[in-house]
Structure formats: C-alpha cells, structure tokens
Amino acid sequence: MLGVYIHIPFCQRKCLYCAFSSFVDLKEKDRYIEALKEEIENFNYSSYPKNLNLPFEKGEDGAQKPKIDTIYIGGGTPSLLDEKDLTRIFDTLKEKFNIDADSEITLECNPNSLTYEKAVFYRKLSINRLSIGVQSLRDEQLKFIGRLHSSAQALEAIDIAKKTGFTNISCDMLIGLSSSSDQFIEDLKKLIDKGITHISTYMLQVEEGTPLAKMVSAKPHLLPDDDQSVEVYNKTSEFLKNNGFLRYEVSNFAKRGYESKHNIKYWSGDDYVGFGLSAHSYIKGNRYANANNFADYYAGKSKLEEKLSKKELIEEHIMLGLRYNGGVSIEYLKKLGYKIENNENLAYFTDKNIISRDQNRIYLNPDFYGINNFIIVKLLP
Template sequence: MSDLGIYIHVPFCGKKCGYCDFYSACYSKQQAELYVSAVIRNIRHYGDGERKVDTVYFGGGTPSLLSPHQLGEILGCIGECFDVDKDAEVTIEANPNTLTPKRLAGYRDVGINRLSIGVQSMNDRELKMLGRTHTAERAEKAVRDAHEAGFGNISCDLMTALPHQDVNSLDSTIERLTELPIQHISAYILKVEEGTPFDCDDIRSVLPDEEKTAGLYLHMVETLEKHGFMQYEVSNFARKGFESRHNCRYWKCRDYLGIGPSAHSCYMGKRFAVPRDLEGFIGSEVQQTEITDESPCGFEEYAMLRLRLREGLLLSRVPEHRADIEKKLPALISAGYAEYNGECVHLTAKGFLMSNSVIEYLIF
C-alpha cells in the first residue's frame, strides 16, 4: 500500500479576511478543545497502525491559534495510529501575529518542522486593504523568530494583482521577502470569490486589468527565479530541495486523508469531502463525508494535475493519448505556452498564466 499524507483542516480564525472563501469559524477556547477531541476520534477511526505517513499538513483557517499542546496531542495520536516516517514533513499554516518565540519553540518541540506563514505583502497599505491584522515589520519578525527557533523550512504566502499594485510595490515586497531566511514562496493572484466581502464593485473597480495582471505575474516569476526561488508549480516557488512534499501529493495523484470540516481526501480509491460544518464535525463520532469522485485520477485529471507542475507530463505514461497530444503541441509551442523535448511536455511561465485554457485545449 502506498504512503499517505494527512491534512487537518483547522477552521478557526481570529478575523476573516475579505478575500477568503475557505471555511472558517470564530475561535473560542471551548470550541477548540472540542474540535481537537473530534480530530483525535477521527484519526483513531482511520488509523490502522501500518499505513506509512510521510507528510502532515495543518491548514485553515489559522492553525497557529491552536496551542503547541493541542497540536502535540493530534500529532501524538497520528503517531500511535499510523506508521509515521522519521523524516516526515509536518507543516502548520500560521498568522504572523500568533508566532511568539515561546510558541514557536513549542511547535518545534511537538514535531512541527515546516511553517507556512501568511505574509501576503510587505507593504502596509496593501496589508490594510487586504484586511490583514499584521504589519510588514511584524511579518518580518515572525520569520526571523521562526529561524531563531530552529525552523529551517519556512514558506511565505505572497499575493499579486492587488488593487493599485504596480511593479515597484511588487518588487519591494519580493526584495524584502527574499532577504529573509525562507526557502519557499506560495504566490497567488488575487481572485475575487463569489459571496466574499471583496465581491463588490468597490473592489473590482480598482483591480488591475487582465493585461496588467499578466505582466505582474510574469514579472514576479522572473524576479523570484533571479533570487533563487524556482517555479515548480503554477503558484509555488522554492529553493532547490524545499518543494512542498505534501502539496506535491495533490498534483501527483498520491493518497491523502483529510480530517476536519471542509477537508477533502483522495483515499482508498475515492475522493470525498467533509461538509463545511464545525458543529456537525464536533458532534459526530466519525466525520460525515460525501463522495465526490468514485474513480479519481483517470487520464484527464492525472494529466491536468501533472501539467500544473514545471516537470510536466511524461507522455510515455499516457501512451494511448500521446498522438492526440502531440498533434496539438505545435500551436502551443509556437505561442510560447509549452515546451516539448520528445518525451515530456511542460508549460512555460506564460503557459501557467493561461493554464486552465491551455490544459483544456491539450487534453480534452
């Protein structure tokens, strides 16, 4: 049986950001304790003591609202119920405001070895517009404190195509970020999600148009790579050897088990999701799930996910589709969207920018 990644969705936030459509609820100490107990019940339900686990990822929400003790209880239970690799990558997403030296030391002590810090920008005006409660100075301190606490694998989130953002402000953020002791950057284009507070004319009217958004994205890719952060996926950049092992599971159709309200899984040959309902999750002996795909990772899904990665799609893995793909490649190559070496096709930075359309043309 193949190895496994475990994703824990921690749904608590101190303050909901206006652009975010991930499931979250207001934090309370009592709810957090009940939530941790429910997570542990579910780990015991799924665990068999034998399945090898080599990545654990706490996403949210704001997982760093949980204490080191609470996260340690969860990790301890995973260790009892699964065969956890001694070199497992264990990640927690964190808000800079929650990361004190004491808390960071506690996270290290319970086995967390990778941080993903929600910086978003190193420009205070942009941070305020996004509704973030930290400043650029606070984000910088959080990263430096994490490094001092012994974290050698730190990722920061970066957002581009923000209202009024230009190349100069983006460059300033990138320069300041890449001077910090970090190894990974997840860089996202701001997308207005339906039903969020940003889904309004006031925000849409000040967003950059498609041409400017494209220019900012391509400039970001080029600048990050000049600083040693190579693009290995549409929105992810890393120094060599620091690619997110857990997230690569998603793009390589490898098994992962999701626990918590709104968590998704690709596990035991099926895809399934947990309802976006904290009370329901806490109140159930075992989390309720809804099957979303009875037979995942067929050709179309496999090819689509592989093409999100810079390493691309090896056509020898899909021999029955090779001829059809090769017929379509010349147009993509001449437009600068893809490259092909006779065995593997991968998208360029320009192709990643148009990835949905390019992938749809290539494989559907």
C-alpha cells in the same frame, strides 16, 4: 507514500477575500479537536476501497502502521492552537501512523499569532516547515483586505522562525493588490533577505459572496485589472528566478530542494488523507471530502465520495500535471486509453515552445503557467 492534511477551521477574524471554511467562534475549538482526534483514530482502511496496498511498516513502537512522509496543518489559522491542542493532534497522529524520519511537517501561521514560545514548541513537536501568511508588506493593503497584522510583525515572525531553528520557511504573498511590480519585488527582496526558502504567490481571486466582492463590485478601480496583475506576476517570476527560486508550480517558487513535498502530492496524483472540517482526501483514484459545517462533520457525514472514471482520471492527470514541473505522463494516459501524442494541438503547442517534452512526459513551459487552463482544455481528449 501517504500524506496527511489537517484542517484547523478557526481564525481570529475572517479576511475579506476568504471563501474557505473558517470560523471565528473559538468556543467550538475543544469539541472540534476532540472530533478531529476521533476521526484520525477511526481512520479505517476498510472504509476505503480494498486492496489499497498502503505501505505498512513497523513503527518505533513495533506496531504495523501506514507510513506517511508529509503532514500539513492548514487552515484557518493553526497558529491559534495552544500547546495542549497540538499535543493531542500529534499524539494521535503518532499513534496511528508510522511517521517517516525525513517527513516534511508544515504548519501554517499568521504573523500576529506566532510567538517565540510557540515556535520553540513547534520545533519540539518536530514541525520543520512554517508557512507564514504574509500576503503583503504594505500596511494599507493589509488593512484593505482585513488582515490583523502589520508588515513589521510579518518580518518579525520570520526572525522568530529563524531564531528558533526553522530552515524551511515559506511565505504566502498576494498578487493583485495595488502594488506595482517594483513595489512587489521590493517586498519580496525583504523576505528573501530574511532567508526564506519558499514563496507562494497567489493571484488574488475575488470570490463570490465575500465582502471583497461587494467592495469591488461597486468600486472596481480598487483593484488592478488582470493585465496589470499579470505584469506583476511575470516580473515577479523573473526576479525570483534570478534569485535562485524555481517556479515549480503555477503559484509556487522554491530554492532547490525546498519544494513542498506535501503540495506536490496534490499535483502528482499521490495519495493523501485529509482530516477535519471540509478536508479532502485522494486515495487510489477515489476522492473524498468531509462536510463543511460542524454539525455534519461531527455526525461523520461526508460531502463527497467518488471513484474517478477513466475519463476523469485522464482529465485530472492533464489538469494537474500541467500545473507543475512534474509534467504529464504519456505512458499513464495511454494506459487509460488516451494517446495524447495524437492530439493535434500538442504538436502546435510544442512547435510554439509552449509545451516541452521528453521521452515519457510533457511539461508546460513555466512562462505559460498563467494561462494553463486554456492549454489544458485544448489537450483533453
């Protein structure tokens, strides 16, 4: 089924490591929400290749609409939006799509902009999953990367989410700051004790052109080296595993049943449509990306429109399939003309227990998620 992503490109302040599309000028917000609404309304199947065969079903209002089962509102900082903004977005979505009753509806928020009132309102909008940008529970680290909240606020945000009835709560945590593995695990334990169900642990990436890149190019010792970070990562996954969190993707851990349905669409090759600045869509082998500046976005210009070739479909399927526990389909690759079973590296990796396989699929052993690029390149045609 189709998933929907909505991008909210506003933040109170940009984090020092951020290389994504986000702006601190909130004056643009009203015009942006209007444009977003328009984009959703105009979402037109004929602008995508024909014979899409999107599953249309009769909605509550009796109209035939495409059915969706995930909505993900990301950013940026979506929790900066007020009730009016969110109401407009959700009304438009309901108008356009037939939202499945079991839908996973996620909203990203920052600890300092989540309030009790907002959380209550989110529940009312049928948002049922919160992804909280905790990043670290060490105040000096939060300051170092330019976050506006404290560790206390982060823990409080989880309390608010629990109190307002959220049962599916995810926290983003950054690995690669100065914490030792013990410290990092101590922090994770605090979060787990609060009752969260999902953790995304991202390895801090120093992106070119960010203030962080400048800071560390002069003083590389400010950050631990890769070996140290990998050490933390490995201890972390061990700890999470022992505490009932399954590593179901390179950066994602969840209690059983709490895997992110929306994110899995990205890796499994399911269809998703993205609305908003720099949002990406993938529909039946076609990839689209919206412009990443307001002027072009308002003008409806897209940054990318491409139909993937057979070769690209093969490469992406392997690249994404080895990122998560869904694995790679041998049959699907064969249909595209690639017999992965004949790849000599596959035998080697299987022999070394790096790759496991069953009848139809091959999977990367989670212990090797950290070097999945290396493995992927070896398994390409």
